[in-house]
Amino acid sequence: MANMQYGFDLAAVGSLQAMPGFLKVFGYPDPTSDTGYAIDSTVQQLITSLLTLGSFVSSLVAGVFSTYLGRKYALWLACIVNAIACGIQIGTSTAGVLYLGRLLLGFANGFLVTFSNIYTAEVAPAHMRGVMVALFAYWVNIGSIMGAVVDNKTKERLDALSYRIPLSCLYIVPTLLFVALFFVPESPRWLLHRGKEQEARKALEQLRGKSYASLLASAGNESGDEGSVVPTLLEVEWVEMIKGVQEEKREQGSVSALDMFRGPDLRRTLLCYGMIGCQTASGVWFLIGYQTYFFTVCGITKAFEFSIMNTCFGFLGVNVGMYAISQLLGRRSILILGAIACGLCQLASAIAATVSPDTLPTGQTLVAFTALFMFFYNGCVGAASYPVATELGARYGYIWAASNLCCVVFFYFFMPEMKGRSLEELDEIFAARVPARKFKSYQTVIRVAARIDAANAKGVSQHIEKA
Structure with missing residues (x-):
């Protein structure tokens, strides 16, 4: 839900800049334009970039907030700030106040995206984490489709309701999320870090349910060996989680924020930054922020309808990508494929x-390759970061084609395959400085130790029950 809100905002507000009703309030008359109005490039860029600035500010305080109050309270706060920000944007007719609303909404979206994905990564089983986290792009695209559809329905209005209706729709998801959070347990890993072991165990059992049976346990039962002690996956995960938290606490006294730039953690930090940089380097933010307006400027008559079509192509790509990640290819291969395809799409648009x-014909080419780009980006690369200005027109594709090539090199030589690994296993592998190409085959000590400890614990329990 949190990520759906993010997608709705990006699509809805990005298309407002092509609406006569919005341009009458925040733009200026322009007889040469098809709509009769235009918008200053500074206003246009601030509307988009202040959302990113707000997200940046939220990232500076997210660590401290989550350490003491957890993931759920961060999401509740985001819902409240979102409501305030939407009220400001709906009620104002002044650009300066609109900027304030965009800044606050960026802060709310930053918390929504950050903590929903942190929570998902922490609570998902290792073998499902890739698909679960990939739902970020899934729900962003659902939100984008809804935002584009709402804009398409209100675009013909010439009054302020043309943009106030889409902005009012931004209340829906946070309201539902605020209520739904009462039925969601806190992250077991966060609870363990706070010393709340019983609550953590209860939260893990609630998340896993009764279906989390071990394949190892099933194999032991089928063999007919009643004396064999085989742990359930729940016990293995629980012991592994405890061991990981204990190891972190053991090192906590000598750890500072600067350690993220030292030793094995430096590699993880650079990979995170590199991944976000590659998302931006794909050029997706130009399309997310400006595609409807850009289509209008290029003389495409059905700019809103084509924006909806491209968003649907992106949604299709997400579904294909999620299947490929879980069943066919790992993260690394998907990233390389996506960067190559996105680069070729950008190059084709620039050449045209x-x-x-x-x-x-050039306009039709832009629409076609934009649709293909959205398919491959959402299916392979994922969410994006900072917006890009529009001064270069369609020739911007030369820049993004080259940057996508750089992404391919980065993914191939530096991005490890982390499919099926628990967060604790990843800690061990990075600490061991395992090369990227050997990640997939590396056997971790913590997983073996967790299975042994869980088996011993279950064996003692069985003996007590027999006695």
Whole structure:
């Protein structure tokens, strides 16, 4: 739900800049424009970039907030700030106040995206974490489709309701999320870090349910060996989680924030930054923030409808990508494939705009390759980061084609395959400085030790029950 809100906002607000009703309030008359109005490029860029600035500010305080209050309270706070921000944007007719609303909404979205994905990564079973976290892109696209559809329904209005209706819809998801959080347990890992072991165990059991049976236990039962002691996956995960938290606490006294730039943690930090940088380098933020407006400027008559189509292509890509991640390819191969495809799409758009600018065939080419780009980006690369300005027109594709090539090199040589690994296992592998190409085959000590300890614990329990 949190990520759906993020997608709705991106699509809805990005398309507002092509609405006459919005441009009458925040733009200026322009007889040469098809809509009769235009918008200053500074206003246009601030509307988009202040959302990112708000997200950046939220990231600075997210660590301290989550350490003491947890993931659920952070999401509740985000829902409240979102309501305030939407009220400001709906009620104002001044650009300066609109900027404040965008900044606050960026803060709320930053908390929504950050803590929903942290929570998902912490509570998902290791073998499902890739798919679960990939739901980020899934729900962002659902929200984007809804935002684009709402804008398409209100675009013909010439009054303030043309943009106030889409902004009012931004209340829906946070309201549902605020209520739903009462029925969601806190992250077991966070509870363990706070010394609440009983609550952590209860939360893990609630999350896993009765279906979390071990394949190892099933194999032991089928063998007919009643004396064999085989732990359930729940016990293995629980012991592994405890061991990981204990190891972190053991080192906590000598750890500072600067340690993220030292030793084995430096590699993890650079990989995180590199991954986010590659998302931006794909060029997706130009399309997310400006595609409807860009289509309008290029003379495409059904700009809103094509934006909906491209969002649907992105949603299709997410579904294909999630299946490929879980069943066919790992994260590393998907990233390489996505960067190559996105780069080629950007290059094709740039060449078309260079060879035959401002023509109908070029416009059709831009729409087609934008749709393909959204498919491969959402299916392979994922969410994006900072927005890009629009001054270069369609020739911007040359820049993004080159940057996507750089992404391919980065993914191939530096991005390890982490499919099926628990967070505790990843800690051990990075600490051991295992090369990226050997991640997949590396056997971790913590997983073996967790199975032994869980088996011993179950064996003692069985003997007590027999006695």
